[in-house]
Amino acid sequence: MLTQPATTQSLRTLVRSVPTVDEVAAKERVAALGKRSIKKESKLSALRMVISMMDLTTLEGKDTPGKVRQLCSKGMRPDPTRQDLPTVAAICVYPAHIATARAALGDSGVKVASVATYFPSGQVSLEVKVDDVREAVKAGADEIDMVIDRGAFLAGDYLKVFEEILAVRAACGDAHLKVILETGELGTLDNVRRASAIAMAGGAHFIKTSTGKVSPAATLPVTLVMLEAIREHHAATGEMIGMKPAGGIRTAKDSIKYLVLLSETLGSAWMSNEWFRFGASSLLNDVLMQIRWLETGRYQSPDYFTKD
Amino acid sequence: MSRIDVRKTAKLYINGAFVRSESGRVYSVEHADGSAVVRVSQGSRKDLRDAVRGSRSAQTGWAERTGYNRGQILYRIAEIMEERRDTFVDRLLTGGMSDDAAEAELDASVDRLVWYAGWADKFAQVFGNLNPVAGPFFNISAPEPTGLVGVVLADASPLLGIVSRVAPIIVSGNTAVVVVGGPRPLASIALTEVLATADVPAGVVNIITGDAQELGPVLANHMDVNALDIVGVEPTLAAAMTRDAAENVKRVTVEAEPQFMDEAAQSPYIIAKFVETKTVWHPKGV
Numbered sequence: 001m002l003t004q005p006a007t008t009q010s011l012r013t014l015v016r017s018v019p020t021v022d023e024v025a026a027k028e029r030v031a032a033l034g035k036r037s038i039k040k041e042s043k044l045s046a047l048r049m050v051i052s053m054m055d056l057t058t059l060e061g062k063d064t065p066g067k068v069r070q071l072c073s074k075g076m077r078p079d080p081t082r083q084d085l086p087t088v089a090a091i092c093v094y095p096a097h098i099a100t101a102r103a104a105l106g107d108s109g110v111k112v113a114s115v116a117t118y119f120p121s122g123q124v125s126l127e128v129k130v131d132d133v134r135e136a137v138k139a140g141a142d143e144i145d146m147v148i149d150r151g152a153f154l155a156g157d158y159l160k161v162f163e164e165i166l167a168v169r170a171a172c173g174d175a176h177l178k179v180i181l182e183t184g185e186l187g188t189l190d191n192v193r194r195a196s197a198i199a200m201a202g203g204a205h206f207i208k209t210s211t212g213k214v215s216p217a218a219t220l221p222v223t224l225v226m227l228e229a230i231r232e233h234h235a236a237t238g239e240m241i242g243m244k245p246a247g248g249i250r251t252a253k254d255s256i257k258y259l260v261l262l263s264e265t266l267g268s269a270w271m272s273n274e275w276f277r278f279g280a281s282s283l284l285n286d287v288l289m290q291i292r293w294l295e296t297g298r299y300q301s302p303d304y305f306t307k308d
Numbered sequence: 309m310s311r312i313d314v315r316k317t318a319k320l321y322i323n324g325a326f327v328r329s330e331s332g333r334v335y336s337v338e339h340a341d342g343s344a345v346v347r348v349s350q351g352s353r354k355d356l357r358d359a360v361r362g363s364r365s366a367q368t369g370w371a372e373r374t375g376y377n378r379g380q381i382l383y384r385i386a387e388i389m390e391e392r393r394d395t396f397v398d399r400l401l402t403g404g405m406s407d408d409a410a411e412a413e414l415d416a417s418v419d420r421l422v423w424y425a426g427w428a429d430k431f432a433q434v435f436g437n438l439n440p441v442a443g444p445f446f447n448i449s450a451p452e453p454t455g456l457v458g459v460v461l462a463d464a465s466p467l468l469g470i471v472s473r474v475a476p477i478i479v480s481g482n483t484a485v486v487v488v489g490g491p492r493p494l495a496s497i498a499l500t501e502v503l504a505t506a507d508v509p510a511g512v513v514n515i516i517t518g519d520a521q522e523l524g525p526v527l528a529n530h531m532d533v534n535a536l537d538i539v540g541v542e543p544t545l546a547a548a549m550t551r552d553a554a555e556n557v558k559r560v561t562v563e564a565e566p567q568f569m570d571e572a573a574q575s576p577y578i579i580a581k582f583v584e585t586k587t588v589w590h591p592k593g594v
Contacts, residue, residue: 298530
């Protein structure tokens, strides 16, 4: 736990109190869990759950209002030929496209998530970051995905990282805050675990692996470590924190491995889009293809699914 | 001291790699004279799925190569086959052919590859056209590859059969996933090793040994397969596959009793069976 107000010393104490991670064991554990055989019925319901947990994302320089509207219709009705599939959890866009997404989504229940704080690098002053967040919230974002200052974290300036998260959380108001650790830049699983602790202490509703702009993005071992951090935080404070692996999850098979990991680490209380999200763009079509394969017995082709 | 036998495992050829079947299954292929038994990987539904995936990603790149380059690669396959004459003849003899028949089968296979190699940069001129239209336009029809072609060779001529069907398919820029059924697929397996060393890009030809009865319908049902070549398959199964192929309107050819030594087994019209005609209009004059 963190003493208030935080100081450089108290942040160091927090970081030191974080247990170290056995990297080999983490890899072994995810490899073992990844081998589970999942039967057809369970697979179908898992895939539906994956859709409902998806933050369908487009974060590109070439994003246009048309592209965003198209993504929104895909999110509201993932497979136009059927009505029985759930909607995705949210559409994730750059701040400039929040209004477009908001208007397109209407009262569908799909949330608008926006990256902010000078995504993806976060290399800008705190004032600019906070303004970025305020504007995004004003434009109608339900959820804010912020990036931590990895430079400061790696330089050991944990207080700066922490205070930025605090400030951004304050600027969020009612919007939910997801804190992106960008684990691909943190180097070690120990760092991932430490950054998770700082983010949760700073008031994150969700902790998120990656921006999707750095490789490696989300991986199973990193996700396991973050889930374990959430479990520990929950045990110590009773507070539930959400988890969002993002980037690099492209196949339905992979997404199910993440669900197994979630179920085994945090249990069924976390198995909903309130507490778990997938940040992805191309995953949705693969999930739709797998659902149709399971239902028809015909291997599917991307030719017959809408491109987003 | 006597040596221990070093025997080769006969594997599937999927996306440029030699793999055992995902299912772990094998079946026994006996030498015609009963002298030895070879265990051959028996492909499964998931092996086919993997092959289609690899073949799909290879298709665009293969089609984008020039016809001239594809012709060179087909010729290269022929060159290497000729060089490995003894191996092929041995496999054919193992399958129960007579010496003369095996030599003739190999000669015909190599010649056929060379023949189709020549067509690589010529079939478009034959099957394409500048159409006369009323109006100031050029109207050009040109053949384009259909895409990914599934080939099911039930119990066909072990070497000439596969060459006769695969060469005209890939020469235009299609890729092929080939199911080789029948009791003696050893020459087809020898062919995979030639393909792997003949500059044929990974995924362009995939060869899966196994049971046509089991694997044919998987290929016929696969939505990412664009055409189906059903060769030497018994009529009930061929009819069922043709029906399944209708789901995504695959182009289907059925050859019930193929005679690969016949002159008709080698024809530019076989290339034409696996191309689509694209017609474009272009304004003429200023």
